[in-house]
Amino acid sequence: MSVLVLVETEVAGQGEPGLSVVAEETLTFARGLPGDAVDAVLVGHVGLPSERVLAQCREHGVRTLFVSTDAQLERYAARAWARVVDAGLQGSGAAYLIGGGTPRGNEVLAHVASFHDVPMAANVVQIVQSDPLEVERQVVGGAVLERIGLGGELAVASVAGHAVAPVPSAEPTQTQVEQVAVQLTPADLAAQVRRSEVREAGDTSALTGASVVVGVGRGVGGADRFTAAEALAERLGGAVGVSRVVTSLGWRPHHEQVGQTGSRISPDLYLACGISGAIQHWAGCASSRTIIAINTDDEAPMVTKAQYAVIGDMHEVLPALLEELG
């Protein structure tokens, strides 16, 4: 009985493609499932894997890496990518299929689950028990945790961002690469990405990918009072995110909004300044690794939920922080 992991690559700088951080987190999570081997299926990359990907697979104890060389898979099409994952499932004979809880990961896994007429649990954070399988997953953007049973011959789940830290296996392997062939139909490619636009570096719409987000709420006091927050985001190589009040007041554009009706973020650090922490805002930031609240009210929900809090005026705290950072 094995576990099959859907993995994607990313290119860092000028180097060759490597496994994404999400893929490494998911491989780490996979080793906690009750399988005797971990296999992986590579999507979003056509052709043989790079040496770097292979080295990472060996480090994570991957037995077989399934790949496709079909050029039609170059551009994202959820159902077509799901066919590749399904071909990997046939090759692996896995009883568990997991992937990263990214928008694409969730979409592709949902298609595979529907091929097999089995349920899928999205954004799982931990395994509660393995026989019968029961998992805990995040809903409402992490504001609520619920337990769900995944019985049957095939369990399909995605893993929430930061549910585990990526750690190499104590038992590295010699990964075998196996090519899978898929027969794609026009329906598989009907909803395929036609064009994708990479936003300019520094554009705050890169919010969801930022590892540090400086969140700003109504407490900032006006559209012209963002200088320190912007400077801190720049100093930390991050982005500015805001609450809905801030966008509703027209102080900042909607693409910077964090929350239920904005973006869902999971940075390493979320610095929430002058934000009360309403449930709708929390829904968008709860899966941040570390949250620090800066607020004048020591009873604000954001202060009570954050790991760390500074009680004070953000217009005093942020300049002091910038000065300290130099």
Ligand SMILES: Cc1cc2nc3c(=O)[nH]c(=O)nc-3n(C[C@H](O)[C@H](O)[C@H](O)COP(=O)(O)OP(=O)(O)OC[C@H]3O[C@@H](n4cnc5c(N)ncnc54)[C@H](O)[C@@H]3O)c2cc1C
């Ligand atoms: C259907 C629905 C969807 C929603 N979706 C979203 C969403 O996606 N995102 C979202 O953010 N909200 C959303 N909301 C709104 C949400 O309920 C809150 O109203 C909103 O998040 C509050 O924004 P805020 O924290 O900036 O403002 P406030 O609640 O007014 O909080 C301001 C905070 O700033 C503090 N403060 C004041 N001055 C200072 C200072 N000088 N220094 C430090 N702290 C200071 C105060 O103590 C307070 O805690 C939604 C609401 C609904 C009904």
